[in-house]
Amino acid sequence: MKRLAFDTSSQTLSVALTEDTTLLGKIDLNIKKNHSITLMPAIDFLMTNVGFAPSDLDSIAVAKGPGSYTGLRIAVTTAKTLASTLGIELIGVSSLAAIAANACVKGKVIALIDARRQNVYAGIYEDKQLVNQERHLPLSQLLSELSQEKTVHFTGEIDGFRELILASLPQAKFIENPERRLPNAYQIACLASHEKAVEVDYFEPEYLKKVEAEEKWLETHAHDETTDANYIQKI
Missing domain, CATH: 3.30.420.40 (ATPase, nucleotide binding domain)
Incomplete structure (x- = not known):
């Protein structure tokens, strides 16, 4: 099982390639960078140096949250796009679980x-x-x-x-x-071995908390979440 795993849920960017439980290569950046700019080049660099073509991958594992809202959206969107394009399984792993495992x-x-x-x-x-x-x-x-x-x-x-x-x-x-103490994409890859693949189209980050804009909207709008699950679309 050849797996690409990555995490951009915090300041740290971590990308790893594994085959079964063997780590083939990993990149960690613990500096303030725009993950939307650095994630794909990091993946491309790692794939090239390990000698993998995209078609070699069997699985994508990604940190699904909690963490930075923007960081989670970047990672999850990238993971969904790659998994859908390549026709391979996608697995979400808790950001906290990966930190604890490390x-x-x-x-x-x-x-x-x-x-x-x-x-x-x-x-x-x-x-x-x-x-x-x-x-x-x-x-x-x-x-x-x-x-x-x-x-x-x-x-x-x-x-x-x-x-x-x-x-x-x-x-x-x-x-x-x-x-x-840092997020570790290798741990995400290992933990993914014990998780079920998700439906790519319906996979979303797990924020554990509403975004600030949503909270402020709810403060001024009466709403019963039990009767209208799509209330946020009214904004």
Whole structure:
């Protein structure tokens, strides 16, 4: 199984090519760049240097969220276009699951993505398995829920939250190796082996939170989501 995997859900861009579980090549960029400009050249460079033609690919794996709205749309749109054009399967993998899998520690791993204003996207994992539902929530609420845990490892976008975490959870540990905290397309490729392929036409990012424009619209418009699932089309 030859698989192309990539993630643009955060500042980091990560692209990997695998054959079964063997990593053939990977590119990581952890600098502020426009992913819409850098993603396809990175894919082309990696494919060329590994010696793959597009027709060699059997599968596309992509980070489906949560994360940056723009970054997720770039990755998902690219993945859908490639999978549809090549006629191959498409698999979506949680961005948080890929971060947690990259931690490589035993016990509970809390993968965080900064959602701004002291809110986070969070997933609690153990042995690469999701312990409960991934959520968007205030960091304070998450820390309160973890107060009885003996040991937890935090990873992902944690630098801005260290003091707050330790104030509530002095027993908390952190994944200190920066490379272990970043999104990793190789982990996305590996995790995809345990996921089912999606319907390409209906695949969408999993934001876990409404976009700001949608939230503001809802504040001034009465709406019952149970009766009109397409309400946002009225904007």
